[in-house]
Amino acid sequence: MLELTDVTKQYRVGEQTVRALDGISLRIEAGEFTAIVGPSGSGKSTLLHLLGALDSPDSGSIRFQDKEIGDLDDDRQSEFRRHRVGFVFQFFNLLPTLTAWENVAIPKLLDGTGLRKAKPRALELLELVGLGDRAEHRPAELSGGQMQRVAVARALIMDPPLILADEPTGNLDSKTGASILQLLADITKEGNSVVMVTHDMGAVRYCDRVINLRDGLIGSIDRVERADDGAVRTVPEEPAAAITADETVPGDETVPGDETVATDEVRA
Numbered sequence: 001m002l003e004l005t006d007v008t009k010q011y012r013v014g015e016q017t018v019r020a021l022d023g024i025s026l027r028i029e030a031g032e033f034t035a036i037v038g039p040s041g042s043g044k045s046t047l048l049h050l051l052g053a054l055d056s057p058d059s060g061s062i063r064f065q066d067k068e069i070g071d072l073d074d075d076r077q078s079e080f081r082r083h084r085v086g087f088v089f090q091f092f093n094l095l096p097t098l099t100a101w102e103n104v105a106i107p108k109l110l111d112g113t114g115l116r117k118a119k120p121r122a123l124e125l126l127e128l129v130g131l132g133d134r135a136e137h138r139p140a141e142l143s144g145g146q147m148q149r150v151a152v153a154r155a156l157i158m159d160p161p162l163i164l165a166d167e168p169t170g171n172l173d174s175k176t177g178a179s180i181l182q183l184l185a186d187i188t189k190e191g192n193s194v195v196m197v198t199h200d201m202g203a204v205r206y207c208d209r210v211i212n213l214r215d216g217l218i219g220s221i222d223r224v225e226r227a228d229d230g231a232v233r234t235v236p237e238e239p240a241a242a243i244t245a246d247e248t249v250p251g252d253e254t255v256p257g258d259e260t261v262a263t264d265e266v267r268a
């Protein structure tokens with residue numbers, strides 16, 4: 001569904017150049033829940049922003065459903081953001097003066113649909129995220145977990161094939177966070193793809209794949225396997241599955257003692 005080839009992104013701050021992404025190649029398939037993990041500053045947010053066309057790469061290719069995003073004009077790119085991608089952020093980003101259902105309906109409003117006309121779908125989605133009885137509440141009258149549920153419902157209202165979430169549980173206690181992760185996992189069962197940046201290695205158990213970033217490079221890609229007894233472990237993915245056959249990922253050599261996530265069992 002989404003294919004990145006040799007993507008780079010640098011930031012220039014004064015005299016200094018930071019290579020935030022240093023040649024990333026990967027594919028995101030439909031219906032997969034992918035986690036992007038890695039130390040602070042490894043390029044996770046930058047990668048997520050590029051996936052959502054919130055920013056553009058300096059070089060390399062990003063193709064969505066076989067179309068090069070960089071070739072789209074500005075109008076088509078903002079249409080891509082509105083219709084193809086739903087965003088969920090760490091701090092929810094709800095408008096405080098609007099009710100829960102109005103917040104959910106906002107993307108429809110921005111797309112030229114009247115708020116009233118979008119109401120039935122907004123209410124349906126609030127029902128889906130378990131907030132059917134909170135539709136008229138304002139953000140200040142909701143808990144953190146409830147606010148994040150509203151944000152997930154808002155991300156879904158345009159029915160986008162791709163949901164991007166940057167630390168969606170970063171501001172929630174672990175129990176509330178777990179329920180948001182389960183919600184995101186359920187969404188992928190409907191065929192949507194979810195790509196989530198997270199610091200929380202416990203979150204990996206809800207995902208299908210884990211992309212480990214390190215200094216702007218892919219350190220490893222792991223598949224999450226679930227045993228019948230509920231045990232979860234991560235298994236290194238064949239490089240060939242992650243990239244096109246005739247290419248290699250630069251810096252893909254495994255550093256001894258550096259396989260943090262690859263071989264560690266993930267426990268509940």
Ligand SMILES: Nc1ncnc2c1ncn2[C@@H]1O[C@H](COP(=O)(O)OP(=O)(O)O)[C@@H](O)[C@H]1O
Pocket residue numbers: 011012013018019020038039040041042043044045046047
């Ligand atoms: N807007 C920006 N201007 C300058 N440098 C940036 C900007 N955004 C990110 N960076 C730098 O790029 C690198 C990757 O940042 P980021 O993608 O935010 O990492 P992460 O989300 O993994 O913490 C970091 O070194 C960061 O300081």
Ligand SMILES: [Mg+2]
Pocket residue numbers: 044045046
């Ligand atoms: Mg970040």
